[in-house]
Amino acid sequence: MAGLRVAVIAGEASGDILGAGLVDAIRVLDPDAEFRGIAGPRMQAVGVDALFAADELSVLGLAEVLGRLPRLLKVRRELVAALCEWRPDVYVGIDSPDFNLPVARKLRGAGMHTVQYVSPTVWAWRPGRVKGIARAVDCVLCLFPFEPSHYEGSGTDAVFVGHPLADQLVPPGAEERVELRKSLGLDPDGVVLAVLPGSRRSELTNLGPAFAGAIGALSRRAGPVPHFIAPMLSDTHAAQFARMCERYAPGVPVQLVREDSRRVLAAADFVLTKSGTASLEALLLDRPMVVGYRVAPLTAWILRTFGLLRIRAFAMPNLLAGGDIVPELIQEACTAESLAAAMGTLLDHPDTAAAQRTAFAALRGVLKAGASARAAAEVVRVAKV
Secondary structure, eight states: OOOOEEEEEEOSHHHHHHHHHHHHHHHHHOTTOEEEEEEOHHHHHTTOEEEEEHHHHHHHTGGGOGGGHHHHHHHHHHHHHHHHHHOOSEEEEESOHHHHHHHHHHHHHTTOEEEEESOOSTTTBOTTHHHHHHHHOSEEEESSTTSGGGGTTSSSEEEEOOOHHHHHOOOOOHHHHHHHHHHHTOOTTSOEEEEEOOSSHHHHHHHHHHHHHHHHHHHTOSSOOOEEEEEOSSHHHHHHHHHHHHHHSTTOOEEEEOSOHHHHHHHOSEEEEESSHHHHHHHHTTOOEEEEEOOOHHHHHHHHHTTOBOOSOOSHHHHHHTSOSSOEEEGGGOOHHHHHHHHHHHHHOHHHHHHHHHHHHHHHHHHOSOHHHHHHHHHHHHHTO
């Protein structure tokens, strides 16, 4: 008996990782399954026949780079034509909803089953997108437990499968932390504060001065001053943040490293971070944190004026908990002084840090659910409907 035919589409590095895990898990259920689609190196390594390479979509920047929109549309047309000829049992679009949902809509209209792996952030903004998603896919595989409720009454299944990062990241043990610190040149017994002002240029521009100023303020505190370490995505980012530190924290030693941020988080005692994936990684690695975030003033004005945002909290620990378990300082509240004050409370009050860790442990238990295996089971279920 022939195996399932599964189309898998990923256009970003994170999607390539998710896709590779999904393919491996589907093969456990159906060793004869065949896979085609848009794939990065990880997906290709596990046997996905790449009709297009994932980096082509990444270079295009999806719908954001209008100058290359004709090429994007050509890729989409050719992909749809190829899949209509191949007739997969199920189409799985991984994240990248601007590309994947229109493809899914066409394939579903042609009688094929469709799945979206990673829900668009309908819980944060533009909730009306749920109707369009429901027209495009039979099922949405959600990484966070609060997401399925936003699809109720839409006519499409939405299933929480867990977060793959929770299956990968575990808090380091004492010996592992010593080795991590040794490899980073850190004092094994000193207090270390990891500072993550963002990997995108716009994030560093908007957040960098406040984060650098917080470093300056913390260096003048009455209590013990931590060692500051900041992982940087590139030499350009490092030079930019170094200039900010020279201006807002003059004379304060800040260790800038071109390191995987997860290694730095695991080695640190505390974290000052932007919201987003970094705050989720800090939670999974059991690191007490303060979260800050800013967008450009015009962007903030548009979001507020037109009521585009549906959420009060931005930090993932608070979103997951449904309450304020970590200090979160957003937009005008995100100042050097407020960030330093919140971090000072963590540094000076072990019970406050312990309360965060207790909450983190409960959230890790929810998120660690064997995401790839659960996602695979749902994909196979949809394919066989």
